[in-house]
Amino acid sequence: MKKRRRTLALLLSAMLLSGCAATPDSSIVRQKGSQSQDNYREADDGSSEETGETQNVSGVEVSLEDEPDTGSIDQEDTVSGNAENVLATRLGVPDTYTATASTSDGSFTLTCDAVVDVPDVSQVPVYSVSQMEFTQEFIDLVTEAFFGESPVYDYAYYYQTTKAEALEKLNELKEYQAEGNTDPYGYIEVARESGAFEDGSVTEDDIFNLQEEIDEWEQVYAEAPETVEKTEVTPGFGVTSYEDENGNKVYYEGYFNGFVETEDGLFSYILKSSSPTPMSIKISRYADKEELAENVSWKETCYDSEAYASNAYRPTQEKCEELAGITVEEAIAVTDTYMEQLGLSDEFSVGFTTHAWRSLESDLFTSYTYTASCIDGGWYIVYTRTLDGIPVTYEMKEGGGLESMESTTEPWCYELVTFIVNADGLQEAEIQNLYEVGEKKYENVDMLSFSEIAEIFEQMIVIQHTDSYEDSASLEITEVTLGYMRIYDPGADSRSGTLVPVWDFFGSEETHSTYDGVEYTSYIDYPGNSFLTINAADGTIIDRSLGY
Numbered sequence: 001m002k003k004r005r006r007t008l009a010l011l012l013s014a015m016l017l018s019g020c021a022a023t024p025d026s027s028i029v030r031q032k033g034s035q036s037q038d039n040y041r042e043a044d045d046g047s048s049e050e051t052g053e054t055q056n057v058s059g060v061e062v063s064l065e066d067e068p069d070t071g072s073i074d075q076e077d078t079v080s081g082n083a084e085n086v087l088a089t090r091l092g093v094p095d096t097y098t099a100t101a102s103t104s105d106g107s108f109t110l111t112c113d114a115v116v117d118v119p120d121v122s123q124v125p126v127y128s129v130s131q132m133e134f135t136q137e138f139i140d141l142v143t144e145a146f147f148g149e150s151p152v153y154d155y156a157y158y159y160q161t162t163k164a165e166a167l168e169k170l171n172e173l174k175e176y177q178a179e180g181n182t183d184p185y186g187y188i189e190v191a192r193e194s195g196a197f198e199d200g201s202v203t204e205d206d207i208f209n210l211q212e213e214i215d216e217w218e219q220v221y222a223e224a225p226e227t228v229e230k231t232e233v234t235p236g237f238g239v240t241s242y243e244d245e246n247g248n249k250v251y252y253e254g255y256f257n258g259f260v261e262t263e264d265g266l267f268s269y270i271l272k273s274s275s276p277t278p279m280s281i282k283i284s285r286y287a288d289k290e291e292l293a294e295n296v297s298w299k300e301t302c303y304d305s306e307a308y309a310s311n312a313y314r315p316t317q318e319k320c321e322e323l324a325g326i327t328v329e330e331a332i333a334v335t336d337t338y339m340e341q342l343g344l345s346d347e348f349s350v351g352f353t354t355h356a357w358r359s360l361e362s363d364l365f366t367s368y369t370y371t372a373s374c375i376d377g378g379w380y381i382v383y384t385r386t387l388d389g390i391p392v393t394y395e396m397k398e399g400g401g402l403e404s405m406e407s408t409t410e411p412w413c414y415e416l417v418t419f420i421v422n423a424d425g426l427q428e429a430e431i432q433n434l435y436e437v438g439e440k441k442y443e444n445v446d447m448l449s450f451s452e453i454a455e456i457f458e459q460m461i462v463i464q465h466t467d468s469y470e471d472s473a474s475l476e477i478t479e480v481t482l483g484y485m486r487i488y489d490p491g492a493d494s495r496s497g498t499l500v501p502v503w504d505f506f507g508s509e510e511t512h513s514t515y516d517g518v519e520y521t522s523y524i525d526y527p528g529n530s531f532l533t534i535n536a537a538d539g540t541i542i543d544r545s546l547g548y
Contacts, residue, residue: 040445041445043090043123043445044444087118091447091449099111100112102462103462103466107471110461110474110477111476112476114477117479117480117481121390125388126440128439128496129436130436130495131495132279134278143235145338145342146260147260147262150260151232153259155259156231156241157228160225162227167221182208191204235256236256237255238252239251239256240256254273254274255270257269264285266285267284269282275410275411275494276411278495296358297359298378298420300380323377325423331419338426338429339383339417344383348383348384350381351382351383351391352384353381353382354527354528355377355379356379356427358376359373377422378421379422383417385437385484391483392499393484393485395544396527397544397545398413399546400547401543402546403546409491412488412547413547416430416431447501448537453536456539460532475507476508476509477531481504482501485499486500490548503536505532506529507525
């Protein structure tokens, strides 16, 4: 195995000298699904033996020579508690991965002190997957699971504001005006707390102007109908309609938008089928029709680090737990029930949880200031598919990206099942691009040892930060995970791919940069953000934004 590691070192050194690390076509940087699979093989073919022969690594034929001294890597490569895990033992995985690396000028430093998570299995298959058909049968199943017998109404004939509703809002605003309350919803105060007015480029009227709000609602009142007749529909495509310029009713083919009145509240119910999400289902809870007009949204991350103390609009994790009103275990009990009703509980399990918060936003972007107000809290729960005891690793990128604006390929986002829950119950649910699992392409795919993967990571992460726009950056890796990821070849087929084992490196990064003489410090410590993804079978670097 030592000789095999030397092979990788030579390959990476050659990349550094030739400059191919910056070239998108480099086989180790990115390789489309079908091409990458040419390098896969069964683990029981003797490939792990030291033969002294040439090896094919990422499609490049190199000989097994001595490894050059990098001089920057201090890696602990021992197996301890993971020894009872058959796969961890096979790959030489340590309990804790420690390493340091840096660029030659010291502008980037890497520190690894990470727990290494490996599925407790003896072998790792490779599966083909394809896009599950978005059928009416599945839509009916989803509707029943979330809403039971509650009526569903067409968006176009539900959302309209009546004269009585507009008048009620007008009277409320005019009462605030009579009281001299020019900031009844606290928008201006939130903007002040976040520093929006400090440079003088933004005024209070830019945030909220009570008279302008009254004028807008006067217009709404003038155009509003006396009554709105709600139209009950069966959710599906070809149901939601709109009126064209001639007043004719036109039905959407790949889109449905409706509202559901339940005992738990009012829910928005949206179905979409279009590139890059041929299956998209989103369910969102609202207090009432009035809240639909407000700019409210759920966000899946909260911070408790000192780095974010100045961002007054971001609640701490403790604040979100307080607002949620339930524990994460209680929230999962709720979402498990939905998964059972959807028929997905045998295929999926909880892969990630974090805090969530609901914001009321003022739509202000100025001087990098984004003002918002936290109005609720909850738990964000992600379910990922598990096959043969190996889960798909949750990573926050949805995929579906394009290599360039000129690309003619059809992108494909990843499978996604998420919920947001608090003491009041379900707040939001999203189902996207469920897969059909196909044939098993390999029973037990051969994989590089952990030491080889670590060497690729340490050198490639340094390469990525060479000639960076930042003045300096420091990356700390705290968790390394082995799990499945779906890759695909959009040039061959944009609705089928392969589940392959990959290594992901999670942690946090602090960067310092200067723009127009002003120094900026930024932090990246989003839960579920992988700083590098490496194909465990062939060592290629996978771009999660693209999906290959």
